Amino acid sequence: MKIFLTLFLFTGVCFADGGTLDDVCVFVKPDNSISIKYFVEKAKSKDETDNQFIIRDNAENNKDETCIKVKKVDIPVDRKDRNKWRWDSVNKKIKINTTVVTAEDERESLWGVVKSTTASIAQRFDALVKIVKGE
Numbered sequence: 001m002k003i004f005l006t007l008f009l010f011t012g013v014c015f016a017d018g019g020t021l022d023d024v025c026v027f028v029k030p031d032n033s034i035s036i037k038y039f040v041e042k043a044k045s046k047d048e049t050d051n052q053f054i055i056r057d058n059a060e061n062n063k064d065e066t067c068i069k070v071k072k073v074d075i076p077v078d079r080k081d082r083n084k085w086r087w088d089s090v091n092k093k094i095k096i097n098t099t100v101v102t103a104e105d106e107r108e109s110l111w112g113v114v115k116s117t118t119a120s121i122a123q124r125f126d127a128l129v130k131i132v133k134g135e
Helices: 002-018 050-061 103-115 121-133
Strands: 023-028 034-037 068-071 085-088 093-096
Touching: 023 050, 034 085, 103 121
Parallel strands: none
Antiparallel strands: 023 034, 023 068, 085 093
């Protein structure tokens, strides 16, 4: 049983990471937030290099966007602040902008008001209504 479990976990780890190329594309949005595109090895043509494949794929699927190629290892490992990742065009890398307030941050702040013992009932009610409405 122990050997099977070890093989299962090892295979799962290899499978999860084994099929993507080392290069990824970063697409910068107008607000400087980013989206990242990983490329699957199996999608390449037989004699195609990684670079040729990335160029072809982007020409077919991302015509209106500019791909900034970076190494997969340069992507932050911790996804906790994923919505705060921004492209640093000076240093040519992804940085975490801690000043960005995400929807999740706003919800946490509203929950703080709801749980507060110093906020008035009206303030707590207003915060709860915003949470329920998704504002």
